[in-house]
Amino acid sequence: MADSTYPIPGAVEAPSRRWSQAAVLEWLNSWVTTVDHKKLGILYIVYAIFFLLVGGAEAIAIRIQLIQPNMHFLSPQVFNRIFTMHGTTMVFLFGMTYIFGFANYLIPLMIGARDMAFPRLNALSFWLTFFGGILLYYSFIGGGGLYGAGNAPDVMWWAYAPLTERAFSPGHAPDYWALSLIVTGFGTIGASINVISTAFCMRCKGMTLMRLPLLVWVMTVASGLALITITPLTAAQVMLLIDRYLGGHFFDTQAGGSAMIWAHFFWIFGHPEVYVLVLPAFAIANEVIPVFSRKAMFGYPAVVASSVAIAFVSLGVWAHHMFTIGMTSVGNAFFVLSTELVGIPTAIKIFNWLATMWGGKIRFATPMLFCTAFVIQFLLAGLTGIILSIAPWNWQLHNSYFVIAHFHYILVGAIAFCIFGGIYYWYPKVTGRMLSEKLGKWHFWLFVIGFHITFDVMHIPGILGMPRSIYTYEADRGWGTLNMIVSIGGIIQAIAVLIFAWNLISSYFKGKIAGNDPWDAWTLEWSTPSPPPVYNFATDPVVTSRRPLWDLKHPDDPDWHYE
């Protein structure tokens, strides 16, 4: 990474490729002690990709087990653990961290600042997140499990009470689950505070709030939402631990506690959480789509407003995860309405992307391929979301494979696609080298095909009555062929992700040199060298519009005329 910032050494000795121990230690130390927002951003992204691979491996194990009825690849107990770890990993260790990777790396560069508002808090937040992840996975070996080897959580990622209470989960499975998420939650809180403070306090001269790059806006909204929703989650986890260790009775139904209260606490966190994950994906698309369409983002204020509206409304929809739990009809109707209201700002977003592409000259480089597929998939995810909000229909579809298909359309079809697009887009800035377009196309193709084979088909077993979180099913239910197809699609996606991982590594050493501004883009980060020096900007930038580099490139017709 540091290559281009160090002077080329003179001919001292025959260059040795062998790393000396001291050099390795120094290199490691530089990463562990860093407070530079760019290095921390990279750490977050590497961490996220690592757990994407781990969670992906777990997904493949699940799919092998379900490839046909009555498989014996995993025991029921192990399956339940893998299942729980898959969900927990993907949501908390991959989803919650990619956000801060992009935010940390890009926000200071985009707003013309030298670092985040609180560099040391930034480092602390990352390391808290890091240790939370380790704690979760340590459960596989630690905890002296009840059944022998380890005691990884097996209570599903929403950990419904009272299954998590001592009476039904002796051993330490729920403890690892709760404690590790409390720790990563602290990390999230620190990181969110940092993002918000940076966006509001560190902007360079001329960068008013209405000139903030959309990525910064949307990341800030997502961080605000994270800050609000981590609180009920942490509270619930502390209450659970009080039940388990101090004899509390919050959720201990055997002693008169309430199972429903856990569900409320959890989903008051859990639903907005989905938007915490998906808003940053929108943020990436908001940068990529205009640049590759060669057009300014259509309706900038509407994009900002709809993001804020989504965040706001999403706080009032949590009980649509609870339509079957036995709420009153008025309660159910209320949550139908609030859920469908989210559809409105979401529709506005899709139309804005469409209008941005309209009349443009769209270049289908890999980042744009991913973001285009994202828009289409997000449309479908939104429509199946509308379907699930129809409470009576939800009584049928809830906890079935239809739901799994729906939220993977969001988590993979929207979030993962945007992350991939974003990585292809900013990799040249971060490393100074381009990712291979050829491997990129392979990655995209295989991934998009595998994705559709898996998740389009997965809606159907749900409609045919297949519940989620079962480790096996009867042969006569007619779900076998569909599950086989779903599993094959999953394997194709896994191959695509491996190609991507290979691309990341090989391009780092052999990729085409990128230059400062390979995509002919408009935001400030592209005015710095690639990779940017530690101090980011040699002189403090001054901006005059939403697209500072456009103004430089088109002095005859600058942007500020139109704002």
Added chain:
Amino acid sequence: MLEKSVQYVLFRAKSWWLLFAFLICGAAFAEGPQATPSIFAPSSTPADEIYHLSLFVLTITGAIFVTVGGLLAFVVFRFRQRGEDDTTEPAQIYGSTQVELAWTVIPVLIVVVLFLTTARMIFAIQDAPKPKAALDVTVVGHQFWWEFNYPNLGIHAVNELHVPLSNQQSPTPTFLKLLSADVIHSFWVPQLAGKTDLLPNNVNELWVDPLHPGMYVGQCAQFCGVQHAKMLLRVYVDTPDQFAAWVKNQQQPAVADDSVAVGRHVFETQACMNCHTIKGTAATGRFGPDLTHLMSRDTLASGAMANTKENLREWIRHPDTFKEGALMPAMQLNDQQLDQITAYLATLR
């Protein structure tokens, strides 16, 4: 051209989805019970109403998909960059208030329509009045089996629920009270009704008004522990005569057959009776399923296997062979005791 084919495949994938959707709808033309419990093949009043609502919603969402997806396809094909060397920038458009108002108002209208239809159906199903002729059943979810009590008939059934067929002229729906003895479970028989959770310390309600006789499969739909996958469920919709006969049989006490008295003795002296009830004997345990009419059921251990003598013996010898993690312990009986106890249980019709 590469980009063109990218988009082509993308949209092809979407049409597969629609094709599959139509295939499933096809299942709905078949009436009555099916091995595959499709929600699009309803056989009871609430499920049927939900099915029709879902067709309406599918039409709306399908229309949105075709319109917006079509627009997207158009944009992608029409506005692709042609010729790498053309470096002039397209005209920059920054926004338009009229356009944005238009595409805000349309979603608002759609939401209003969807909400009103949905709310109406919620009230119709959830607050449906209970007719005099309705049958009451209390369902209790256990890790990992089902208990069905008929308070007005004095029957305790297990894992297989019998309800009478209803007809339009004089409906005899079944009203279920849902409870749980331990963790959260969820009662789901897709062809009969949507699912409803069973919570400890709570009573939920669900009703079905079945329109075709036969056996309907379902299963627990809320993760409830190791063997959640094998918490299967069967509902038998009986004709009135069948139902009356079933009720009559279930109301009898257990048969006292002298030829299997040894088996009965083994059952009562081993730990079996701590957990199981056999009416008319010393066994009154409540933790496991009632065994009084064990052989009147088609399956054992909530659908984990067929109810045959061999399976029964193997289950008692080692419950894990069929249902790893089931809460019944392996009973450590010798072969002779196993034979005796199986012979005894086999007489419990």
